[in-house]
Amino acid sequence: MTPQAATPAYRRLSVEQRRSQLLESALALFAHRAPEDVSLDDVAEAAGVSRPLVYRYFPGGKQQLYEAALTSAAEALRLCFDEPREGPTAARLARVLDRYLAFVDEHDTGFSALLQGGSVVETSRTTALVDGVRRAAAEHLYRHLGVAEPGPRLRMTVRMWIAAVEASSLIWLDEDKRPPRDELRDWLVEQFTAVLVVTAGRDPQTAAVVAALAGDDRD
Amino acid sequence: MTPQAATPAYRRLSVEQRRSQLLESALALFAHRAPEDVSLDDVAEAAGVSRPLVYRYFPGGKQQLYEAALTSAAEALRLCFDEPREGPTAARLARVLDRYLAFVDEHDTGFSALLQGGSVVETSRTTALVDGVRRAAAEHLYRHLGVAEPGPRLRMTVRMWIAAVEASSLIWLDEDKRPPRDELRDWLVEQFTAVLVVTAGRDPQTAAVVAALAGDDRD
Structure with missing residues (x-):
């Protein structure tokens, strides 16, 4: 040394x-x-x-x-979602998740603190910060999906997936960062597509989004 | 009066x-x-x-x-997951979600309180209570899926879905309980199957679970 x-x-x-x-x-x-x-x-x-x-x-x-x-943690998280609207949507989502998971990886304990309320005292403020990040993430996703006015079913699908991603990051930290980050990233992208397909069966707006995503793949 | x-x-x-x-x-x-x-x-x-x-x-x-x-709220939530291991798994899951969503519907504000930390002071205790319910829910699910020792990928899938279900209930309360409860229940069951299918592509244990679920449908 x-x-x-x-x-x-x-x-x-x-x-x-x-x-x-x-x-x-x-x-x-x-x-x-x-x-x-x-x-x-x-x-x-x-x-x-x-x-x-x-x-x-x-x-x-x-x-x-x-x-x-x-x-500063909330701000850094927000920056992860900043992704140009270019190229196939799944690839953009993968890049966003790459940055997000790198943040989780790098800040592990701080990330858990932020997401799990941080402390027994300052929860309401922490919750407001994290809710702001969640809302920003959802807004970015709608934009990447090319939807200006998401209806209730698409909104719920996107917000549920964001909750699932959060849960997965905390579990991932809990499980000594397994599976490898790249696998987790691809898995999360696949899950997003899968839940969108499920919602598409119930909601014409989401069906149009899914059709557009399938169009991406053919490019 | x-x-x-x-x-x-x-x-x-x-x-x-x-x-x-x-x-x-x-x-x-x-x-x-x-x-x-x-x-x-x-x-x-x-x-x-x-x-x-x-x-x-x-x-x-x-x-x-x-x-x-x-x-008492945590205990009542726990009881929702008590379901005999009889008949097709998807139907059991639908019954569990029926009870769970009825609880959410009936206790709306109390449910939000429990899940969102309840108060700015008692968060750590609330979190421990809610984590207990989450763990119980996951254990019930593994049992209904017929899995004694769930591996990391299946565990993560189940826990992510539970997080998504929680998120959906809070969003549902936020959105004046729309869509109707029955639709939300069926939608959540479909999402569970869909994310299991995604994980099955990466994990032999989950693939076996999915094959067994498909066998259910043929009964």
């Missing part, structure tokens, strides 16, 4: 990098304990920096750090 | 009925407010009884009432 690695406090990071590092450390701690059981000293220690440095970045102290950590 | 209906406090109920009524009223209140914002007077008023009567049933006061309300 180099002396530099042993004293991570002295690594030179940009302001943005340092901020991210502190948020990341905080999120990992809040993932395992209630905010009242996490001190700024803990965060400083986990990030390998001094307590005053944490305060310099988050003068509002723990509450500010906690909220910033959750908000 | 008859005088009797106007003074519900004087309806004669059995001890069990009265207890259920109090739990139901409490759950509906806790569904909308944090426990600290619900008083025993509120519960007494909602149930149309006196405050001393509430205390007679729950001498531990609000905390006891709150926990009893959540526990």
Whole structure:
């Protein structure tokens, strides 16, 4: 180990990098304990920096750090869904899931924290953040499916699939990240198509979406 | 309105009925407010009884009432999954979903409370209760599928579907209980079959389950 690695406090990071590092450390701690059981000293220690440095970045102290950590995780998740509307829909969905699963993989404990309410105290705020991400994900999906005004059956299908994807990521973390990420991604895409096909039997709008997806495949 | 209906406090109920009524009223209140914002007077008023009567049933006061309300909701949910292992699996699943959706329909606000963490304070306990119900539901499903030791892919498929069913019930309540309950039930059964078929393409154990389900249909 180099002396530099042993004293991570002295690594030179940009302001943005340092901020991210502190948020990341905080999120990992809040993932395992209630905010009242996490001190700024803990965060400083986990990030390998001094307590005053944490305060310099988050003068509002723990509450500010906690909220910033959750908000940044939600924001990062939202970015996963940003995908140009080009090429076959299944391939776009696979790319979105690639980014999403990479996020889950990289942030494991923080991701669980965010999705499972984070802490016993701040649930309502966390829930609102996560609901915002869910809504954004659904809106992106409607757009990729080429639907401006999704009816109730298509909406329910998309939202159920999003819930199933969330569940799968938590289970995946629980099961030591098995099956491999690429397999999970393809499996989730196949499930999406399968549930759309089921809904298509009950809903003309979804039937049109499924027909368009089948058209993609022929391109 | 008859005088009797106007003074519900004087309806004669059995001890069990009265207890259920109090739990139901409490759950509906806790569904909308944090426990600290619900008083025993509120519960007494909602149930149309006196405050001393509430205390007679729950001498531990609000905390006891709150926990009893959540526990009873979780217990009632668990009972929905109790289904004899007779006849075609899809028909059994439809009966289970019938009971489950009837529960959701009847307890709407309380059900949302239970599933969405109930309150900003008691989340960890609520989560543990709901996780217990989820686990019980998954165990029942494995048994109905005739699988003693479900592998990771089958487990994930079943748990994802359970998450999707939960999501669908919350969305259903959100969308003024549309589509009709029977349609939602059949749709959910079809989705279960569809996602099993997808997993069957990746997992021999699930392929065997799907083959057995197809055998059911031929009976």
